[in-house]
Amino acid sequence: MTVWRLAERLRIAVIGLPLALWGCEKEPRHAEPRAIVVVDAARPAPEVDAAEPDAALDAGGPKLPASRVKPPALRRCGAGSWCAPPGQAAESASSRAKDFDGCATALGMRRQGEFFALTVDRSRTRQKRAAGQDLCCYDWSSPCPVIKGRALLDRGAAVMARLRGRRPGDARARTWAERGLGEHASVAAFARATLELLAVGAPPALVQATMRAAGDEIAHARGCFAMAERYAGAPVEPAALRALPARADGLAGVARDTFLEGCVHETLAVPMAMGWQQDAPAAERPLLRRIVREETQHAELAWQTVVWAVAAGGSDARDALADAAREGRRQYGKSAGWSALIEPTLALI
Numbered sequence: 001m002t003v004w005r006l007a008e009r010l011r012i013a014v015i016g017l018p019l020a021l022w023g024c025e026k027e028p029r030h031a032e033p034r035a036i037v038v039v040d041a042a043r044p045a046p047e048v049d050a051a052e053p054d055a056a057l058d059a060g061g062p063k064l065p066a067s068r069v070k071p072p073a074l075r076r077c078g079a080g081s082w083c084a085p086p087g088q089a090a091e092s093a094s095s096r097a098k099d100f101d102g103c104a105t106a107l108g109m110r111r112q113g114e115f116f117a118l119t120v121d122r123s124r125t126r127q128k129r130a131a132g133q134d135l136c137c138y139d140w141s142s143p144c145p146v147i148k149g150r151a152l153l154d155r156g157a158a159v160m161a162r163l164r165g166r167r168p169g170d171a172r173a174r175t176w177a178e179r180g181l182g183e184h185a186s187v188a189a190f191a192r193a194t195l196e197l198l199a200v201g202a203p204p205a206l207v208q209a210t211m212r213a214a215g216d217e218i219a220h221a222r223g224c225f226a227m228a229e230r231y232a233g234a235p236v237e238p239a240a241l242r243a244l245p246a247r248a249d250g251l252a253g254v255a256r257d258t259f260l261e262g263c264v265h266e267t268l269a270v271p272m273a274m275g276w277q278q279d280a281p282a283a284e285r286p287l288l289r290r291i292v293r294e295e296t297q298h299a300e301l302a303w304q305t306v307v308w309a310v311a312a313g314g315s316d317a318r319d320a321l322a323d324a325a326r327e328g329r330r331q332y333g334k335s336a337g338w339s340a341l342i343e344p345t346l347a348l349i
């Protein structure tokens, strides 16, 4: 699995800010990501197959009766499979479950307030039976929050254009069109952020990097819509985007808004785009590589901007960042990327 040392890059971005701004002429932008990668927060971690009764019993944990296995490792923004003896599975059967070879076809389980639906995996169950194991096998999945890079937020709600004309019928075209709309909104988000940075007297390096990032987003949007057109065989383009004025909330506003729109959304977008890259056909990979590379730079830029705003804005900006962190935690705190990337970087500020 490709892994990315995004956490390390963010740490360097935050700690290296004084150098980037005042110590030398280096701009807050890196040419290429380092080739070392370790975190892929949007993709499920390899699932330990808690499915096998023998494995469960040999795992060194508390001994379970032979008729029971460990419960599935259910988590938000993940997926996995689980096999269990029919009796144990039946304890969680949902009201709509039918019977498949002695197995309840649908299970429902709760973990930490979240509901998870498990669906019988017929072929795997058959394989187990053929191997002499009396097990019922299930799949589960929990969608990740949708992250599309730098968000254009209006009082907490993401603003995006609609597509001009009809949505493409082809599923791949629709996927790329959706990505294009997210990138398109990011152009406006960076344009507004540039005005807001100018309004608080931000260093030229931050203003310049923010303007350059808007240009990156234009290229991402054009690439995504072009890819959508390839699959759709017809033009795919955004309709008009609602214009949002610059906010005049000073350095506290810059700290809060940059954290929510940039640090959270750009940082979480990187592992998500890396997941897309891994699963993409070869023709899509060059564009996705570019998006991953530049979204990483955008994430670094967002963190650098927040560090500067907090340093320049004092306790008001720090309090605003703390409020924004609470809000981000409420929305995304359960995603793997939040604990792996956002919290550790936040702790450095």
Ligand SMILES: [Fe+2]
Pocket: 149, 150, 183, 186, 216, 217, 220, 291, 295
């Ligand atoms: Fe982008």
Ligand SMILES: [Fe+2]
Pocket: 149, 150, 186, 217, 266, 294, 295, 298
């Ligand atoms: Fe971006």
